[in-house]
Amino acid sequence: MLDRVSGTLRQHGYRITPQRKAVLETIARAGGYLAPSEVYERVRRKHPSIGLATVYRTLDVLKSLGVICEILAAGDVRTYTLGAPDHHHHLICSGCGRVTDFITRGLEELQQRLELESGFAIEGHVLEFIGRCPDCRSGSMG
Amino acid sequence: MLDRVSGTLRQHGYRITPQRKAVLETIARAGGYLAPSEVYERVRRKHPSIGLATVYRTLDVLKSLGVICEILAAGDVRTYTLGAPDHHHHLICSGCGRVTDFITRGLEELQQRLELESGFAIEGHVLEFIGRCPDCRSGSMG
DNA sequence: CTTACTGCAAAGGATTTGCAGTTAA
């Protein structure tokens, strides 16, 4: 994975730096979605001198290359995970904020209908469900 | 409309103030979606002394009562329009930012499937399509 | 070597909060 991303970075004239590797590995290892501040905290464990600005800049680069995907969740938090957008959707817990992905089809038809009816050239979509995850339903978290 | 909302406000122990009326009327008259700063600018034309904080506070109140609906659009802009969420979805122009609503069904089935598969108690959803509107497709806006 | 990248600190923009005065009910 790192090899592939390194290639992508190089192809676009970006350099491979320890900071970029660390950010990417952190997101990859997390599995779920991390906010910039969370990425920062985790990267700092191994790489204490990294600056928050570098994390933001790295997230921008990786996002612009499609290496990571940003979700526009409720509560104005940006979070990031590995992978390109649009291939999956999100199920967000209103209790703990955890994000689960799901895949669905059928949006293509809807998209076609919308293009016809609205005249838009549709480029992408966001589909998020918000609810309470099993843990938060049973637990004492509110 | 204002009467209905006044009733709602009163029922919840909120007072009817000129500022709240002005914010509500501004959003109602706009038809589309307004960011807090846009609401503020427009309200100021008729009500020059209003403060931005009051606009934010009013938006919070109206949103919490379901009188207005907030969309979580790309680019980290919050915008508001009349009406409760979840009854419609959004088609957002990536050129000019204008938002069009659409209504669709079929998400209920998907929701049921997700509840079964994930164990979530789903409370709501967001469905947004992003694309270029007819004006921006034909015009010179990029 | 060259120039992209980094860390730091300062700047920026959006939203929230504290407070004393005001006003709806």
Add this chain to the structure above:
DNA sequence: TTAACTGCAAATCCTTTGCAGTAAG
């Protein structure tokens, strides 16, 4: 009368930017 509301200014929070030094290629 009285408690919710307001405007203002300051405070917060998140993100971006300027800069001089560092390091990838």
